[in-house]
Amino acid sequence: MVFQERTYSVLLVSAGEKFAKTLAELMPPARFWPVTVVKSADEARRVRLSGGYDIILINTPLPDELGVQLAIDLCAHSDAGVQLLVRTELFQEVYDKVTEHGVLALAKPTSTPMLVQSLRALCAVRERLRRAEAKQATVEEKIQEIRLVNRAKWTLIQCRGMSEEQAHRYIEKQAMDTRSSRREVAARILEECG
Known part of the structure; x- marks a missing residue:
């Protein structure tokens, strides 16, 4: 690196x-x-x-x-x-x-060396916080995706009479067949059936 x-x-x-x-x-x-x-x-x-x-x-x-x-x-x-x-x-x-x-x-x-050292420590702290922010953003994105997919599953259950297992498989298969993410498939389902 x-x-x-x-x-x-x-x-x-x-x-x-x-x-x-x-x-x-x-x-x-x-x-x-x-x-x-x-x-x-x-x-x-x-x-x-x-x-x-x-x-x-x-x-x-x-x-x-x-x-x-x-x-x-x-x-x-x-x-x-x-x-x-x-x-x-x-x-x-x-x-x-x-x-x-x-x-x-x-x-x-x-002393000047102590101030320089403390600035370096603050830079290190900021980098650690930056990594934590990125990790938190990833977790939040995953949570949003799970919520969206779950809403799409319930929509399929209500609209098309599928079981939860069938709705899950349908979303997974659509994602594979269309080379889309589960998020994109869920959004399309909500748009179509919404």
Whole structure:
């Protein structure tokens, strides 16, 4: 398998311009793009509604709240990797509160290598979430197909007086004979008999 480097969209929430600039410099555009910088929790919530992000970094404190609730909310309502940077004296308390919600916490002040490492960890978290999303979508598609096929079976039972076994065999045979999916056959049956 050939390694493909992905580009990650980033939402950076920081009241401090210096910190935001330093962090943005650690994110090369070939790997992290676009990088959106906002200064408050309210602004972050508004911006997040307009589009999804792969990575969300929150530098606490923010002018309108500490940022803990923002991190929890964003983690609950998005598939982004969320990291909260918090002062060392508050770290343990915040860590205990946010970890169960899937938020990564990092004590500050921190070093450049630690920030780079945490960005890599967030990329790994995002990839894992991406795979889980794909798996969930596949399961949901299968469930929808099963429901559609079952509706078609009941339609055949009612319309054509077939038994459930006969209706099942009919759908399977039609799919093989017409080189169609069971979903397509079920949709045709519902359209014809509906």
